[in-house]
Amino acid sequence: MLQKTNYKLAELFILFVLAPISLVLDIPIWFKLGFGLLGFIYIIVLLLIVEKNKFRIAKNLNWKVFWKRTFIQLLIIAFLTTLYVWFVDKENLYIVVINKPKLWLFILFFYSAFSVYPQELIYRTFYFQRYQPLFKNENIFIIINAILFSLAHLFFRNTLVMILTFIGGILFALSYKKTKSTLLVSIEHAIYGCWLFTVGMGAMLGFPS
Template sequence: MSKSTVLKLWSELVLLFVALPFAIFYWINHFADWLMPILGMLGLGCLAVLLADKQFHRVRLWHWQDGKTHLKQALKLFVPWASLLALVVYLVKPDLFLHWPLNQPWMWVLTLLIYPIVSVIPQEIIFRTFFFHRYKRILPSRYARWGASTFVFGLAHLVYGNWVAVIISWIGGAIFGYRYMQTNSTPVVVIEHALWGSFLFTVGLGSYLVIAG
């Protein structure tokens, strides 16, 4: 691989996954209403690059080999840790606990319906499917790609203006990235991401994952 290709890929990675989140964060007053469209356009752009790459195995976008087994493993992780997290929110932030389902039920239901489509799918295409394939030439170790994708996934959530969102996303990014390494399946990680995200919006932590009005 030529030095120019290496430089191009590193420049692209830094521009898309470091500079862009900081720029949006800095000018958040201008971008607040455009976060979902920006995410959607980035997702479509990354998908187009993947589909144009002959070395990309498109089956990763839909295959379901051993999907049930991996989802059972995801549930084994989710149930105890989600229960513990719910207890922590109840004890530490009782004012947030179940705030949306109890006080804004229609907003909660609408969020659970549209969130996997407009947010989770683009994020998994960008931060897992695209990132793991696109940058394997400059990050040949899949564990290096896992660590890097986890880091930039959390960094992207700086746009919400709080460190809770970043920390939650670092933990989530590590889980979803590891699952993707195991499965090479976008649908599996989309389902696991949607499960955790829907739980966060339900239990009360979703208030950290929206732009404060």
């Protein structure tokens, strides 16, 4: 039992600490891409074979509660981020949606489909199913998840990005804890991320503008 626990802790460190840190090191890009691809394949294999994840949409999802909670949180996020961009970077307020609406729509689709879902699969579905038994304190488990999610964005080299992704990590972890649904937390993640791009904060998050 102890050996299994130590193996999972080492695995957690390699996948969620060492891998993100390697992205900011001065090493060949092929090594970074290879490391990331192998890590993703490893996670998918574990989800399918070890954790026996069926990748099915649950039938008992409470969509009404989900949309109500997400909408309220979105209003708060929209208000705060609009104020921030207005005072800090006013010329970029809604710049993409106004000047490049086609690019805006394309990025919203691409980001939601090909970036958000893999992130939630790794940082919520896999993380919760694989490592929750290692932690007795659920609050610490969620905070560590948020820290690791923030660490995944270290390559942006931006303090504000780290703060925003930590807050997002808390929100998404709590959502997954309540719903146990990768689909719902991915939708929530996509909504908030798309809003940041829409309001004019996309450049710091790597969105093309």
